[in-house]
Amino acid sequence: MNRDRRYRKHVLAGVALGALALGGPAAAADMAAVYDWTGFYIGGHFGYGGGSLGPGTNPLPEQGVFLPHSVTGLIGGYQAGYSRQFSNRFVLGIEADASFPSPMDGAALRPAPFNATIDYTGTLRGRIGYAFGSWMPYLTGGFAWGHTHVNIHDDVRDIISSPGQYHTGWTAGAGAEFAVSGNWSAKAEYSYIDLSRRLYDLSGFALPGINVDPRIHLVKLGLNYRFGDTPWIAPADGKTLLPESNDWNIHAQTTFLPQAYPSIRSPYAGAYSLPGAGQLQETWTTTAFIGARLWQGGEFYFNPELAQGFGLNGTLGLAGFPNGEAQKAGAAFPKIRPQRYYIKQTFGLGGEQEDVPDAANQLAGKRDIDRVTLIVGRFAIGDFFDGNSYAKDPRADFMNWAMWSSAAYDFPADLPGYTRGAVAELNRKDWAVRAGLFQVPTAPNSDILTFKTGGAVVEFEGRYAIFDQPGKLRLGAFGNRGNTGNYRDALAIEATNPALDINTIMAGIRRDNLKYGFYANAEQQIARDVGLFARASWNDGQNEILSFTDIDRSISGGLSVKGSYWGRPSDTIGIGGAVNGLSSAHRDYLAAGGLGLLIGDGQLNYRNERIFETYYAYALNKQFTLTADYQFITNPAYNADRGPVHIFSGRLHGEF
Template sequence: MTCVRLFRVQIAAGAALGAAAFGAPATAADMAVKSPALNAVYNWTGFYVGGHVGYGDGRLGADTNPLPLQAVFFPHSITGGIGGFQVGYNHQFANRFVLGVEADATFVGPVDLPRRTLGPFNSSIDYVGTVRGRAGYALNGWMPYVTGGFAWGRTQVRVNDAAGSVISEPGQYQTGWTVGAGAEFALSGNWTAKLEYDYIDLSRRTRGLNDFGMPGVTIDPRLHLLKFGLNYQLGDSPWSATPTQPRLPESDNWSVHAQTTLIGQDYPAIRSAYSGTDSIPAGGQAQQTWTTTAFVGVRLWEGGELYFNPETAQGFGLNGTLGLAGFPNGEAQKAGAEYPRIRPQRYYIKQTFGFGGEQEDVPDGPNQIAGKRDIDRLTLIVGRFAVGDFFDGNSYAKDPRADFMNWAMWASAAYDFPADLPGYTRGAVAELNRKDWAVRAGVFQVPDAPNSDVLTFKTGGAVVEFEGRYSVFDQPGKLRVGVFGNRGFTGNYSQALAIAATDPSLDINAVMAGIRKDNLKYGFYLNAEQQIATDVGLFGRLSWNDGQNEILSFTDVDRSLSGGVSIKGSRWGRPDDTIGIGGAINGLSASHRDYLAAGGLGLLIGDGALNYRNEGIFESYYAYSVNKHFTVTADYQFITNPAYNADRGPVHIFSGRLHGEF
């Protein structure tokens, strides 16, 4: 699961990674670009980089059993929602004709699991790339164009066993051609938006399945892609030391930012008396994750803002994000992927009602449009987001892309916040803010079963949080107190144990699945942060849930205590560097322990047996600022009693992180 939050970033050349679908002509027209720009003579010559999202469909050939891929608001298809990156160069001639070349990579959506039809095999396409020529005609602020060229892609045939598990994933590369048309529009500054259609025809190839007792399957891809994109114009000489002047006046009605984070983790062999279905492997392992996110915001009206965050994610957590309750990588999703997959992680409307009086500046940032706002205000948010975007915040431990990586460090681990597999939900949030305090509440969709990617309103989750702001010896601090409750389709630990005790032949996991019904889980968290000197701060969290019914969304923790210190590098001449040192202790309720000891499986853990001890975590990191855009982090985590099991571990986890903000 990915825990994500808002990042303070600054757009620059090379940003627009995975950028969003607000490049349609109507959107461009609605933006308040200053009137002199409309009369300017726009020139399209120069290099550019950007990103796109959209929707695709097509076919992979007869009898290929294609996987249905998610498309959110649109029907599932062989590509589902799409997104990716592009880079190119245009040259505009004196007669207004524009010739250019563009290369792009387009990734597909994740599998729509509820609509997957089980067969002996399933085919899919992982991504497509193109190198194309472009020919257009400049009509001042917009340019229609045609495009075409070379295309390639990677397809897979997933061979399934009788239970539907994938037993082999033979892949192959296929080449072909593409043709399309589109229109690009100048927005503001160096930003342009485009709407483009591409037809992609890849060569026919047959994949032999003789080793599995089946005839070969012929993959013959024909794809239709509709893309909405944003491009950042770099100018004719982007390598020049002199910054390129903006081509149009900047608009203060929209904001674009991006981030990319690559994390590598490994650990050596551990002591292991035994292991089970969800145990972290005893022999050691190395894995990596990579995410790229665009943060696009548009001011709709006074106080009204719309935000959209498409994100690509690739890679796996250690052991497929299994084996530790306090999992060491906050970027690791429960549904990892060998190749990047695109999801629209956030899309929400935010409405702020100011009450007048004193105001504060709002700097430009991700999911934040520059301007002023009343300190006394009411804010309403409706859409898709992560619960952690608005609740359980902390200045020193909240962002696994920039500070602590362990799940029990950047979140109140016993708060089973509603989320799908990547860590997001849909719902509504209301916040009343005053100068010295705030109160916020939210209602959310919950998964339709533990560890499910399907969100439902049949049941739901809610949280209320109070935040107090204060000073101790002129040093600022905050205290957040939250209470939460979720109703979900879960089983009760004590009931499952009682039924299994009547018949030793029963599998306790099958018993648990059979007794699931609408059950309540409730609890609270305390979250404190305190600056003790300039650039030095302490933080701590305490969280608890009732521990009677299964965890739905987050991780296998019923009680958690965490804390630590964060130190900026100003004292040694590195003001943008950060050192973090902290620790956490996680625990389980008595019935939860007994369930695992009887062979039960949780969301992330299950050794088949259990010699219970609290899970202990120590984490330290040094984040080294390379420049204003990139930070490199070395991180070490020491975990005792992994998955609460004294018969296994300890685990030494070494991590490296590269994080870029634009």
């Protein structure tokens, strides 16, 4: 077995799922003479934690996904450091890191007058290890800090206050780090964090004081990229520390997106109305895209993501919401979620092949054009359906929900927009057909997914050329069965007893109901670096929206132009618009004071919601793009009595 083949085995064992393994003694001896742990490095980690915040603190249960909920749940974050390897193979170093917990596990939350939670932990530590060639066990310890807060509830469990405090303390742990390929290494580490006790005086809320005393255990799997003695500088000879591998890859993105609007006309407002006084909010996401080749045609992808911030008004007040990065589960501190984890199996059918470039969630290589692909796991439905070259990615092109999606498709998803399920695709040179089955939320706007009911979609994609200019047409049909209420049924009950609140009525009549609909999605290049796009979508509009947003009919379209025409080939300008509408039953429900997923003004002077959006994306360099975006929304939330709204956005997006 040659060295490169041994190396691929190291990669698969060390990276695919973070299940780290050692090569044999021969491999270790082969690499001992060439590998040096000296250098600066940065990286990220993902794992699981637990522990205690002290007696009587009612800690929030944080999501463990496949593991039990705990005071931290799943954790993730960043690290950076420097190591120096000496001639006797001892390695000394210093490392700083920050770890963030998961969102709350709503199903595990129990009634309590208050709940304590930890927002993040940070450490600054020394490391001492011993280098066995390509792997290094180590001990670590040093200074730690963190932040906690306490949610205080009223009688109906709404949060009325969230005081917070900082803590300092110490940490100790142990781990092992393994050279993988190129300049990458993987590590597994256990850390214990002991933070100082802090007293929360809750007497102002007629509650006893509590001592929050964090004792945290963390198990982390991580990846580090090593630069050498000079930070950010590759070795002078241009060579990586070890051979590169085609059997795995890693990419990352980060997107910071502030949005603001000035005051609007607002003669009245409801629970979900956009505030009349204007507002500024921001969101920030950072995602790692890790892929590994498992076997012939088999690939595994894993995307942990940190998300922080809020959409305007907590992502409420507009059906065509202006920030595609805004999640319904916003947070003041970053929260970690394993957004994607899926296995992809491709079966080639022979014949002509095509090159597959290295990209996020895409391993480089070749594949048959005629192929069958199966995907099972957790993902966003938009990863595989309703694609469009000009309006699909709110991190790179249009930001409004009604511009980058077929907005009347109420695709199954949890609060951040992901689901679990399976997709099958048959691809030919000029067409493809794909279908999927997915989990749906347990109720409208729920963060809990279930297979008790489910969702399905089938899409046909045709590829063609007009005057040698390529184009695509996608036609989709969808159906979801979920725990929703019927608009007409709720209105009929409210008519017999007007004293009843229609939202209480709706919650009481929810049962398994079907929502179905269709979409059409077209894109057409009209000249080099110039393209048009258009979408139309419709759903039956009889039962509550389950997952996406309050739209029953939508049309959108626009123009995208690359900057090659003015000497900026990596820049893009986009201009487009959308018109959203509701079924008559949905309108009457909102007019009666009903609340949707995102909207509800208490009353309604119905008009179609109309959106204009334009943006300019300016490439700062190969990694970063700065975008200026303007949106003008008439009849926000379909209400002619309110608005219009002028929304100004900036977006800094990096890809690595």
